[in-house]
Structures are given as C-alpha cells and as structure tokens.
Amino acid sequence: MKAQPQDIINDFCITFATVNGSGSQTANNTILRALFKMGIPISGKNKFPSNIQGLPTWYSIRVSKDGYLGRLEKDDIVVCMNPASFENDLAYLNPGGVVLYPDDFKQTIQRTDISAYPMPVKALSRSADISPALRDYIANMVYVGVLAWLLQIDLDEIHQALNHHFRGKQKAVESNFSVAREAYQWAGENLKKNDPYRVERMAPLDGYIMTDGNTAGALGSIFGGVQFVAWYPITPASTLPEALIEFLPQYRKDPLTGKNTFAVVQAEDELAAIGMIIGAGFGGLRSMTATSGPGLSLMTEYAGLAYFAEVPTVIWDVQRVGPSTGLPTRTAQSDMTMAHNLGHGDTRHVMLIPGSVTECFEFGWMAFDLAEHLQAPVFVMSDLDLGMNQWMTLKFEYPEPPMDRGKVIWEEELEKRIGSWGRYADVDGDAIPYRTVPGNLHSGAAYMARGTGHDPQAHYSEDPQVWEINLNRLVAKYYSAGDLVPQPIVDVLQGAKNGIITYGSSDPAVIEARDILGKKGFNFDKLRLRAVPFTSEVEDFLRSHDTVYVVENNQDGQMAQLLSQEFPALAGRLVKVAHNDGLPLSAAWIVESILKEGE
Amino acid sequence: MKAQPQDIINDFCITFATVNGSGSQTANNTILRALFKMGIPISGKNKFPSNIQGLPTWYSIRVSKDGYLGRLEKDDIVVCMNPASFENDLAYLNPGGVVLYPDDFKQTIQRTDISAYPMPVKALSRSADISPALRDYIANMVYVGVLAWLLQIDLDEIHQALNHHFRGKQKAVESNFSVAREAYQWAGENLKKNDPYRVERMAPLDGYIMTDGNTAGALGSIFGGVQFVAWYPITPASTLPEALIEFLPQYRKDPLTGKNTFAVVQAEDELAAIGMIIGAGFGGLRSMTATSGPGLSLMTEYAGLAYFAEVPTVIWDVQRVGPSTGLPTRTAQSDMTMAHNLGHGDTRHVMLIPGSVTECFEFGWMAFDLAEHLQAPVFVMSDLDLGMNQWMTLKFEYPEPPMDRGKVIWEEELEKRIGSWGRYADVDGDAIPYRTVPGNLHSGAAYMARGTGHDPQAHYSEDPQVWEINLNRLVAKYYSAGDLVPQPIVDVLQGAKNGIITYGSSDPAVIEARDILGKKGFNFDKLRLRAVPFTSEVEDFLRSHDTVYVVENNQDGQMAQLLSQEFPALAGRLVKVAHNDGLPLSAAWIVESILKEGE
Amino acid sequence: MMEAKVESKYAKNDYRGLPSTLCQGCGHNSISSQIISACFELGIQPEKVVKFSGIGCSSKSPTYFLNRSFGFNGLHGRMAPLALGTLFADTSLKGIGVSGDGDTASIGMGGFKHLVRRNMPMVYIVENNGVYGLTKGQFSATAEKGLMLKKQGTNPYLPVDIAMEALVSNATFVARSFAGDPRQVKELIKAALSHNGIAVIDIISPCVTFNNQEGTLHSYTWGKDREAPLHEISFIPPRDEIMVEDFEEGSVREVTMHDGSLVLLKKLENDYDPTDRWQALRILEDAQRNNWLITGLLYINPEIPSLIDTYDLPQQPLNRMSQEQLRPGSSVLDEINAMMQ
Amino acid sequence: MMEAKVESKYAKNDYRGLPSTLCQGCGHNSISSQIISACFELGIQPEKVVKFSGIGCSSKSPTYFLNRSFGFNGLHGRMAPLALGTLFADTSLKGIGVSGDGDTASIGMGGFKHLVRRNMPMVYIVENNGVYGLTKGQFSATAEKGLMLKKQGTNPYLPVDIAMEALVSNATFVARSFAGDPRQVKELIKAALSHNGIAVIDIISPCVTFNNQEGTLHSYTWGKDREAPLHEISFIPPRDEIMVEDFEEGSVREVTMHDGSLVLLKKLENDYDPTDRWQALRILEDAQRNNWLITGLLYINPEIPSLIDTYDLPQQPLNRMSQEQLRPGSSVLDEINAMMQ
C-alpha cells in the first residue's frame, strides 16, 4: 500500500504524546540533546495542560537541517504513550508518517498511510533494575531506545545526553541508559523499518548552546548585576526566578567576603513583589521581578508610580494566553499594548522584546543599564514559547559595555552640585535628572519620592505648569530611549515593495514563511522589532514600503496598534497578521494569511 | 487712570479665593444658585487642594449670557479671602477687573488697572448673632452680600438660594442671610461702584436644573434599577456612591414590603469592590462601582475576568490627573486608552462617555441595560470637572425604554431550551449567549463560570480552536455594541472641510472655541463621541473630512490613539489637540492650538 | 448545632461533579467527597448551593462536586469579594467556597480577613497543604518555618495560622480538620452549612506531589543512597491518599506524610466548649507550642447577626425583582428635577 | 530595651520637616513632633533614617519631620513592600513607616500582615483615627461597630485590632499609645527604633474633622437645637489637639474626643511582662471586653532574627557595590556556555 519513499533526512517533526506527571521530560530532553550533539538544528516545544498529573501532554521536536525553529502544524512521527489521546494524535500525522506506541494499547489503527511500530514497553521496563515505583517513569526510556534505532541516532549520543541531563550522576545515567539500550537492541532485532525518516550527523553546532529563555534571562540578569529579586509564582514565569535562586548562590558571592551580593524574596503576591522591587530600585539596587498576565495586571498601579517617581526596575513579562486566567500553559504575545501603557493617567514604558533565547540573556543585563540610565521601569516582554521551551541558540556573549548605573551621585559629587541639584531638575537638558539614593550621607542628599505632583526639588506641588512641565519631561525621556534600546534587525532585499514587521517568538516562523513566500515569488523586506519606543529605523521602514504586514501572536494585532498610534500618517500601510490560539505561530499560517491579505 | 468702561452684563468670571475648610462652599453655592435663579447661564468650578484644611482653594463662577460653560483662563472679579494667595490672585485678573478683599489685609495692591473694594469682614461678621466658633464660616456671607450689591443680584434671590441650600431649615437660612443683608447694606452705604460688571435678569431657565455629574450619575443609576453597589472611597468618585447612600433609601424601598431593593457595601479596597460587583453581576443583580485612576488600576485583573466570563457590571471612572496618585483633586480625561483595554491578554471594553451632567444621569441607567444586554462590564468615563463641579444642565428625562435585562432565562424558558442551551453557546448568531443566574432552580441551569478557557457548555477547555472561536465571538459581541451605544452628536456646517472630534467634559470649551474660530472665518464640522466602540458615524466623519482635530484633556491624545488603532487607514487625518495640566480645557487654548496646527 | 439527618429526595449522585483532574492521592479529592456526602446527608437541594473558588489545585475542586450547583472559579486570591457579591443576589442560597492556603493566606489575606470580619454567611474551606500545588511546589504562607524544599531553599517565616486569623477577625465559626479524617471533615462541613454566618474550616490536605523535602524518606528525589536526584523531574509517582482511622476526641494521632515527616493530630476534648473565643485562641496557642494540629470545632457563635441580616432585604430574591420594583415612578423624577431647579 | 540618652552632635532642628498642612489639632501632628523628639534624643544621624508612608492624611506626615532623611510617600495601602525593598539597599539604615488605619487595616491588610510576619526590621506606626481622613471621613476598618457617621450610616462591623493582628502575625514588638500622651508616644518610638525587627506602634490619633457623629455634643453639625445642620459643609472649625497629662502606669484615664464621646485609656501596669506573647493577647482581649484602650509596650521579643539577619549579606551596603562585585567574570560565562552545549 505505502510506496517506499525516499529517505527524509534531518527534516521532520516528532511529537511525544504522554500524560503529565509521567516523567517523559527526561526522555524527550535526551532525544533533543542527542540530536543537538549530532549537529542537527532542533527545537523542542512542550504543550502541557494546566494541571499536575494525569492529563494529556505533548512534546514536539522539530528537526530541521535548514535551521528552522518555528512550529510545524502536523507531525511526521508521533510517539504515543497515552491511550486517551491516541486517536487524536494519529489524526495529526502527515501521510507517510510514523507512530510508535506501547503494544498493550487496545485501539486499532485505522489509517493505512502510516507506519506503525508497537513497542513492548511493559516487558522492557519490567526487566530493568528499577524500583517498581519508578517503572512508569523508566518506561519512557523504552521509546528513547526504539526511536534511536529507528532514526539512527547514535546510542553514544544518547548516553552523553543522559550524562548531561543528570549532570554526570552515574547511577541515574546508567539505569536510564540500560533501558534505552535494551529497547534499542530489541528494536534492531524485532522491527523492520519501513518509513523514510532518519537523521544524519552534521557539522558540530559549535557556536550554539541549548537552553530555555527563562534560564537565559536569569543568567543575563546575574551578569547584569541583579541585586534584589521579588517574585510571586506564576506559570510560565516561575522558572526565571527559580533559576535565579539556583544560580545566584553559585555565581554571586562577594569575592571579598564570600557573602551574598543579592537577595531574593518570595512575595505574598504581585502587588507586593513590584512594591518591593520599586523600593529596592529607589534604594539604588538593581532590582527585578518576573511575572505573567495576571500578575502584570496586579502591578498596574505600582508601575505607574515607578514611571512617575522615576524609579529604575526591571519587570519580565513571560506572556501567556489571556484574557483573565486564560490558558496558563499556552503562549501568546498579548500583553504588548497593556505593558506599554501600564498604569492609569498618561503613562508609557520602555519595552525590550527578545526574539531569541540569546537575546533573553542579552536583554537580561541590558535591561538594568537602561532602567538605571533612564531612571524608569523597563519591561522585558518574553513569552512561554521563548521562556519555557528548549531552543538551540547562539552562545551567550559577555556583556561588552561596563555597567551603566545612570546619574546616581554620591556624597562627593553631590557636594559639587549643591545649589543646582534637585532630584527632578533637568540640569543637563537631556530630561534625565541626577539621583541620590538612601544611604547617601550628605546632609543635602535626601528627598521625598512620591506619586503625587512635585517640583524639581521633589516638593509636593499642585501647580498646573509644574505638573505639565514635569510630565512633558517624562515623555521626552521616554523618547530619548530610542537612542539607547537595541535597534531593530532589518533585512532588506533588492527591490521588495512590501515589508513584514515581527518580534519576539514569532520571528522563527516569519523567517521560514518569508523563505516560502520568496520561493513563490513574493519578496518581502523584514524588520524585527526589539524594543519600544520605536527607533527611526522603524519609521523609515514604514515609509519605504507600500504595505507592511505586522505578524504577531495575539488577537488584536497589538503591535500594529502601537505602530498606528505612533505613526498615524503611515498607519494606512499596516496590515495585521495576527492570531492566537495558544500555540506559537506556524510559517504555514503566516504564508496563507499574507497571501490572502494580498489578494 | 481707569477709563469708565461700558457696562459688562452677564458675561464675566468671578473667582473666590479662600482657604479650604473655611466653609466658603455655602457662600459660593449661594451666589451660583442666585444667578441661576435669575435665568443667567452659569457654571461653577472648584479648584481645591488635596488636603482638608488650611490651603488655598479657588472657586470660579462663569456667568455667560451666551451659555458658554467652559473654563476661562483669567478672572474679571476675584473675591480674595486668603492673604496667602492675594498677590497671585491679583495677577490673574483681567485689566479692568475687580478685587474684593477683607480690609485687614496687610498687602498693598500694585495694579492700577483694576477696581479694589476692601470689605470690613471682621466687623460685619462679629456683629452677627453667631457663636464665635462659626465666625470664620459666617465671614463668607459678607462677601455674598457685598458682591450682590456690586453685581446687582437681587437680595431675594440670595435668600431663596440659601433656602435651597439649607433645604428650608429656617434658622440656618436666617442667620446666614442676616449677615449677607447687612453686608449688602454696608456696601450700598459705603462703596462707590467704579467697575463695569453687573448682572441682569434673563428669561427663566425652565428646562434646566443645577447639579453635579456624580449626583446625576447616582440618580441615573437609581432609575436604572441598581441593586448592588460596592465601592472604596477615592476623590473625585466618592460623592457618587455617597449620593447613592443618601438617595437609595429614599427612592428604592420595595413598594410591596417597604424593604430595601438594594445593598451598598463599602469594600476594603478596589480589588474587593470590583470583585463584589462582578459576583453580584454573575448573580443577576444590576451592580456598579465608582472609582478613579488608582482604583481603576487595581481593578485591572478583575475587569479582564468580567470581560472573559461575560459578567455584566458597571464601572464609573471619575477621572482625575495621573499618572500615579498624581493630582487627586484635578481633572483629566486620561484613563481612556487604559479603561478601553483594561486587563491583560486581548481585552476590550465598551465605554460610555457622558458630555454633560444630564448625560451622567442618562448613561447612569443606560449603562445597566447595555451591560446586561451585552453580558459585559460597561465603563462610564466621567471626570472630576463633570462629576464634582456644579453645572447648569438640561432636566433629567424619565428613561423611555423598559429595562433591558438581556438574555437571562429562568426555569420555564430554560426548560424549553434544554438541549440547545449552553452558557456560552451562540445559538442566535448574535454573539450573545443565554444566561442563567444562581437561584434558578432548574436542574440544568447551573454552570461553572471561570476565567480559564471554556467551551460553549462552560466546561474547562484548553483546545486551541475552542479558545479562538470563543475569543472571536467576544470581539464580535464588542463590535455589536456599536448599534446599541448612544450615537455621536454630529454637527455639520455647510462646506466645512475639516472637523473636530471631542468628548466628555471637553465639549463646552470646544463649543465655544468653534464659535470663536467660526468668527475668525475657520469653519469646522464637529462630532462629539459618546461611546466606544466607535459607530459608523465616526468612520463617516473621518472619511469626509481632510483634517480632524481630536480635542481632549490628556497628554497623550488618547482618543486620537484609539481612533488611529481602529481606523489606521484614516489615521493620517487625525491631529492631536491634547494637553492636561489638571484644569478643564479652555476655549482660548483650543483656538490657539488649532490655529497653530493649521499653520 | 449539627442538623439531624433528613429524609431526602435526592440521591448521592445528584451531588457529584465531574471527574477530578487532581493528582492521585491528593487530599483535596477526599474533601470533595465529604462535601458531597455532607450535602447529601443534609438533603440540601443542589440548586440552592453556589460554589466559589480562587485559583490553584484546591480551587479546581468545585468542578468535582455538586454539578447541579452554580459556581464561579474566579481569580487567584480573590474568592472572598466574588462570593460576597453573588450571595446578595438570592439570600436563600448557601455559599460554599474552596480555597487554597496560597490563595487565602498569601495573596488573599486581605480579602479573607475582611470577609470574615463582615460575617458573610457562607462556608469557607481552606484546603491547606503548605505549598502552591498548581505552580509546582513553592512555599505558601502556611508552610512551616525551616521547611526545606528543592529549588526553593529554606522557609524563613513562621506559618500563618488560618484558624487563629479567623478568630482574631471575629469569625463566628472556626474549625480545623485533616483531609484524611473523612468523618470529621464531613461533620464539620454539615455544621458549617447550618451556621448563619461565616464558617471557616481549615483542612490540612497533604500535597502528594510537592512535599518533596530534599533527602527525606520517600521523597521523590529518588533516594540519596543512589546519589541520583532526577533533576527538573516531571515524574510524579502514583501515591495513595493519607487516611487516618476514626479516633477519639481528646486523643493524639501520629500521621506520616508523603515526605516522611510526622504530623501530630489532636482532636479537641469531648467537653471542650466552643462558644468561648478566648478558649479557642488559647487552645490554638497551646497547640502551636506543642506542635499539635488541633482538630475539631474550635469556636462557634450563632448569635451574631450575619452581614445579610444587617441589610433589611425582602424575602423575595433581589435577582427576581421586576422593573416595577426597581425603577421609581416618573413623579419621583419630577420631584428631583424640581428640587434641583 | 530603651537606650539611654546619648550626647548628640545634632540639634533638634536637624530633625524637623516642612510645615504641616494637616488640620489644626490633628493628632497626627503631635506624633510627628514625637518622632522628631525621639530621634533627637537618641541622637540618630538623620541621614541614617528612611521614611515611608502610604496615602492619607497620616501618610502625608513624613514630609513634616526629618527633612534630612530620604522618604517615599508611596501608594495607598502599599507601604509595606516598598519599605522592605528599600531597606535591603543599605541595612544600616533605620526605617520609619507612618501609615493610617485605612491604609494599613483596610486596603493594606495583606501587605501589613506579611511584612510583620517577615519580621522586617523597621518601625511601623499606625496613626489610627477610625476614619479615612483624606477622603473626608468614611469608616475605616478600625471604626467602632455601631458608629454612626453623617453620609455613611452605621458601621456594622467589629473593628480590626491592629495590635492583635500584629501579635497573631508573630510581630516581635507591639505597642499601643495615644497621640495625646506625648511622653509615652516618644518613649515607645525610641524603644521601637532600638528594636531589631518589626516594631508596630498603633497610636490612637483623633481626627478633629471627621469624627462628626451626627448629633453628638460638639459635633460640627452645628447643634441639634438649632435644627440646622449645615449640609455638605466645607467648614472645619479650628480645634485644639486633645492632650492628656502624664498619668500613672496601671491607671485608667477618661478622654473626651472631639465628638464628645469618651475613650478610656488604660496604661499597662508597671510590672506587666511584655515578653509573653500569650499575656499580650490576653490583655488585649481583656481590654476589648472592658472597652479600654490599653496603652504601652504590649510585647517584645528581641531574640528572633530579623528578616535581614536571615540573608547573609555583607557589611558593605549592597547599593555601594561595584561592578567587580556584581558582575561575574567572563570565565564563569564560558563555563555556563560549555555546560549548555
């Protein structure tokens, strides 16, 4: 029935369908890292339920020799360990695809256009030297072994991957590996491969590492000198502060005293978390929090205070699907407009938007420089896809510029400025005043920070002009950030009339979509935003293209909205290419949407 | 030195400069109402500090035979009872203006282009039959009397106004009046009028009443059948719930049982206040709260829940100056973008924007019909100027349409629908599902409301398509409100190429500015927005004008931003005419700004 | 104060909910069962109950009981005001709220205290496990001081005592129990349902999954001896719920938790007088010193009028009122207009 | 626990603030004076103090003392986390927070309880007047049950007892005083400043303006006899601050409030032992029953490590650390990259 097709090498999608709490993460990571170690570009995406145990969960690995990291809509291979989702999982298989499943599944497979490999999971895992409590867990190693045989993944790489996973703990490595090896052997002896998918070693991915955005963000913050962290648990942000809790004690003891140069406080809620970091920022510490939509909502009032009282701090929003509690374990880019204007009254914030895990690291340290330079809160807009999934990504680079602590003045410097100094006095004409912090013992250093109207000396004022002058300075300061934030990445082709703007985790799918469109003869210039306020490059890009498609993972086309607001005269050129269903955008959807819009 | 100018009749601005806590409100209101009773169009604006006692405060009455109600930037007459602000107050006087002040002020008056009338305040108030504790208070009646003489206000009208103020309590009326009368007599005997300002009786203002927007909003809500109010005190919103507390017991006892048909709860904070009204809305009650910027910020998370779980409720935002605590006693229209998208994720809300005190009443009841019809929170966007100041306004009209309780179904109706019914099932194709409420005893009536993903049966769901279909329905529902909300008021002239869009309390100044511009030969069509989502009239208006000035009292030009977002293709026509310094816009500023922009 | 069992026209099935999606062995599941039993035994009409919760594993549970009752699974930490508002709609309804310790004692502290203080008539159950279950095991405000958790380090704070908090906020019904003591849980819920005022029940409800104290016996870190903790583990071994047999009033019972730690349950004496708030405070303070978990009905005062009682509302539910009752006549408006003229 | 008076190089003037804009006679003003005196008498370097507050009349007061100290007049009800964060910046600084009863016990309840529970070292003063002063006299959560206020009706709730709340949250220093008893206020502030941990002082501080119980003696509704209440009055008659003379430990003193109501102040006995938390709870409960306002140092425990103590921080203030101390070397990053490869 099935034609024997040509080999498909290093270019397909595997999905592991399991039940959460079953420990499949170890197995999935093992495959992922083994492939990575073989030099094959990969990305792993976890689609998991918002509960702890017993519900279907899917992990998809995209293997792409061309280095595409975006989500594919269908699977080529599915490893189904969950009878409850079996039928549905099969439906997502491309024709010619492959299914692996435990041989004790009761269901019969209706599709005839796929290859099916039952695995003796029970038997193989029972034979292992493993306590009965861990059998279900170790069962996952069976599919690791079988899949390795099927795809021709080197068993050695599996061993190394386990080593990596268990950080060299031999006992754990060996008991897992023994099951995988046995399964591998079983497969070699019992299976007949009748599908086209396999992998081949490629040139080593030397400049790359593999990790997730939240870990990267935490490490970036550590190299940014973070000193105070307050947080409240929330998916998908929690793993960022948890990585800080793990790594700070390792990397941030005072070289002189061996004491901590940091403090992490688990707050009672997000209102408190942001209050704490604003307090710390006021105190002169590099402070941060990480949260997601519901937490961000609760931070609204305090964010406005930080803007207005000019307190530096860093807020990571690892976005998930809203409105409301929404889909806590799914991804979106749907807090963009909200974060930008978080707070009542006329408020606007600087946002950094990492488009890769490497940028999560980079913006991690950069955010502090910006916040302290601008004396303002800076929002780093990540999302679940970037933050919690495993990505192949460029190695982290050591921050080149020295820390920018901004215009903080201590006793000596203040002494020179006495007379001209006022906490909110714009003496340099750059809209940024000089700042003292508590602990400065100069008798003229103190001021009263406040969320109410104040004059350049920080004194309470209700004077209409004082108010407006101050507010206008804040806007000028905001716009001055345009020269400091990372510039957009512009990729211009010869003679493209139209352009695409995108940002964040939507970039991988756009890269791929643009290649597909190019092959169809539709060429687009591209601009990837990395920050708001928009820099002059953005305006130039809009000006120089007839139509600009704004591709993003939300319902409202929020970045298109922000662009319309900022460039009303050019807003007519913008076309929204936006949707969100909780999954990362796929190149296929983008291609289809742009072609449809272009009709 | 001063030329004897012609009489200026019924067209000037009086400002009373006092100290807060000194009880001048009674005096100011007395003058205001006396003028109103004489048929003269007036408006009163209070500029008061955010403290309780001892700081300068100003009350300005605009007397305008042409019916202009907007703020004037300078005064013609100033009654200065506060030595601390005396000098400054004089500076705000127009040439030819008038100052009244107690004769014991130490300062000398430098200006020679004004008329000055010292008043023997101490002497006159000491002579009254008044307990010493109240002397400072009664001193204010001295200026009432003197001013009445000076402007030729009928003493009888003063008496009537006091009667109104004290609700007929004779003792209070008489002791106050006796001081005013004595001062009047003193003035007649001792002063020589050498200024041009005076009033003249006009035709009675029969169709009008005088009150503030918060009182009107409370009364409108009462006629809208409000059943549950939860609130937390905040200036300038507090007087709305306080008016409810005052009037509900008077007007809303159950006709049958004499029991309360309402409940008012003072919550512990705004998070709780909105939680309570959402609970009540879910329970099938007409529920509401009133707050201002900081409170609105705290309501962010819950607002998103109401949107997503489709719970009707009404939120009044009586706007004040932000960001942050800002200027709590000053006015702004600066929560517009925020309220519209309040909540993380993709959220958008219906907003009603009253442009007069009468509309505060009207939108007060209408908001409930809309909320229940749409099963959604409705925001009523008032502000301090509208809410707390005294306005001459059209009489309230009895709500014509019967209450629209929306698609709430009880036992009988549900029984008929069993099978097709689901709490979030769009059976009619109008994006609005049928709704049951707790207490419905049908065994199939219950459902679990939630802020997490759900299917038409209200069951928890993480399915991508289920999510997106539901979210798209919510947007469709939002847009369907365009047919229900009050249409904008469009005023089209012959052949005007350009237009002005404005809304809310900025309207009076725009009316006046447009007349001034017209006289200068610049004609503008005008559209006053009364709601968001924008109706088709708005798009038509944008389409049919080359340039559209959007006039509003905030820094960012927030309505222009919302219009740009919604109509990107037309955004190039919009010109922001926006600023905020805490005071209501003046016609003079609008004229100047439009002429400058038009250069 | 407990009602006698009544002849009911409802079957137990009429009180069930959807299948639970909580972990196998989670204490919360057993509490759901007892809510079902309590309502069944009281013969309450299921449509006369409204359920509330916040966000968390515990807050998911209202889906798993009383399918025929309305419910609102609201926001994290904000169950209190939501319930208060809803219960004004029809004061004949019984409110049952289920919250977590994170939900109530961390983010929800303010709302909880004020709901209690208002004496809002409803049953307020806290499924108390000392951790944030749904976000994977961080400390909550009821975590013991000195508790060490993987990833989270050591908890430096003394725990919030929910029962004591309720008492100090003048709760009119305060009880504590243990999820593994089904009979006591059920009886307390029945009593709470019969109370006209706030009824707080703090139920210790072990989290089978995240009580993984590093290195303790049975910890799912897979044995120190093997020196191979499974890092970033996503494996949750199936476990049984912890159950104690019925035990005597006044006696103490040792219970081994999933992480191997011991808890000392002490049932209130038979002759304990729960009408003395002062005694209740004292016994809680005592229990804290002795490291006991004192269970039973700690305090009740049925005399205090409930919040609803203070509002002079009619018999007829507010949410069934007609326009005629809710909109004053036009003559009233005429009067108002006249007054403002 | 009170420090002896030290020879100071500072004059009293070095501790003053800007002129107050609160009402004449407001209790809050007298507390500001005592903060000034306490700091002066302790000879604290003014630059070593950081002031915090929320929003309200009370929260305005930090502007009126210690001009040479940094301060943050933050958000309504959110002083607690702000102070916590700032005080990590330089742990040699003394924090003084001034909040209102609305600020702390209504909107700020959660933050307050958790700050206390963390034993964050700072002085936390509540200027408690039972009303929301700045928003014109609505009930706060510490208003007496049954209190009737113009416009607001009758308060149906029992008051929050801030001292008891602090105790139950394991505060390590809890005191209560009365604004009109300047000596006691000052001594307690001095003791609090010397305490290493959270020091809560609940100070009854009468609002001269909004304690206008309808119809009571001296109420500013201008006398029932005249039958002419001044509606929507904006007049605040000048009043004097209520002061009591020094009085004996253990004795009871009657104080007439601005609205004519009586308050019974009772000073703790001389031999009262403030190290027993249990006693403190008992005496508060006792005072509630007797309708006394018990004043004095209710509880102190100097043994418990403060939050800061649990953090192993260096002597050098964090906010003075250099890039060398804060940014790990490039070899560390190389290691990390290698680990992730």
Ligand SMILES: Cc1ncc(C[n+]2csc(CCOP(=O)(O)OP(=O)(O)O)c2C)c(N)n1
């Ligand atoms: C505002 C907000 N912050 C954080 C979260 C994430 N969150 C979900 S459940 C939970 C903790 C639940 O703990 P608990 O109430 O103790 O319930 P348990 O899961 O332990 O039963 C948190 C922090 C959220 N949903 N909303």
Ligand SMILES: Cc1ncc(C[n+]2csc(CCOP(=O)(O)OP(=O)(O)O)c2C)c(N)n1
């Ligand atoms: C979020 C928020 N809600 C409401 C307000 C309005 N507000 C300002 S002060 C205050 C009450 C202050 O009362 P309290 O703390 O007791 O201080 P007091 O004025 O009595 O000294 C309120 C409600 C606000 N500023 N912010």
Ligand code: SF4
């Ligand atoms: S994680 Fe813990 S609390 Fe949550 S369902 Fe599992 S056992 Fe229960």
Ligand code: SF4
């Ligand atoms: S209103 Fe009351 S609390 Fe506020 S300053 Fe005046 S007296 Fe003090």
Ligand SMILES: [Mg+2]
């Ligand atoms: Mg918990």
Ligand SMILES: [Mg+2]
């Ligand atoms: Mg107060």
